C-alpha cells in the first residue's frame with residue numbers, strides 16, 4: 001500500500017515501484033517469459049547456433065569489420081507449445097504483437113551477448129541483430145478475424161482468410177547497412193533501414209559502405225479478397241474490397257498462387273504511413 005502524496009516531486013517514486021512490481025506491464029517480465037519459453041523449446045539452440053556462427057566467422061577471418069556482421073535468427077513460436085507451456089506469452093502475442101516482437105528482440109539480444117562474452121568478444125550493436133519471429137500453427141479463430149465490414153478492427157493480432165487476388169513484384173527491404181569513415185577516423189555507423197551514406201560523426205564526411213555486410217530481405221504486398229467474393233460473386237448491395245497485407249519473405253514457406261486460399265496472421269504496425277497488415281505468418285488452406 002502506498003500513501004497518496006500530492007506533492008509533485010515525490011509522487012513519481014511510488015509509481016515506479018508499482019510498475020516494477022506489476023507483472024503484466026513490466027518489459028522485464030515479458031522478456032523473462034520469452035527467455036523461459038526459449039529454454040523450454042528448441043529456440044534457445046537456434047539463437048546459440050546463430051551466435052556461434054558469428055563467433056566462428058570472426059575467429060576465421062579476424063577482420064575487425066566482421067564484428068559488425070549481422071546475427072540473423074528465425075524463431076517459430078508454435079501455437080500449441082505456447083498454449084501448453086506459456087499461456088501468458090500467448091496472451092501477449094495475441095493482444096500486443098508489437099510488444100511481443102520487442103520482447104523477443106531484447107531477449108535474443110541478451111542471449112547472443114552472453115554467448116559472445118563467453119567467447120571473449122565485445123557485445124554487438126542491437127541493430128546487427130535480426131530476430132525474425134513467426135507465430136505458427138494458430139488455427140482459424142473467428143474472434144480474431146479482421147473484418148472492416150463488420151466493424152471488427154482488432155488492434156492486436158488478427159487473421160485474414162481469403163483468396164489471393166493480386167500481389168506486387170518483390171521489393172527489397174534493407175535490414176542493415178554498415179558504414180566506415182575512409183578519411184582515417186576509424187569510425188563506424190550502422191543503419192537499419194536507409195542505404196543513404198550517413199555523415200561521419202567525427203569529421204562530417206560521407207561514409208563508405210561495407211557492401212558485403214548489407215542484409216536485405218524481400219517482401220510483397222498482397223491483396224486478399226474474402227472467400228465470399230468467389231462463392232457469391234453476384235450478391236447485390238455488397239462491395240468486396242481486398243485487404244492489403246505486407247508479406248516479408250521469412251513469413252511464409254508455401255508458394256503464392258493467384259486464386260488460392262490462404263490464412264494470414266498479422267498485425268498493424270504502429271509506424272503509420274501504412275494501411276496494410278504486417279503478416280507474421282501465411283499458410284495455404
Ligand SMILES: [Zn+2]
Nearest residue numbers: 181185200203
Ligand atoms: Zn570521419
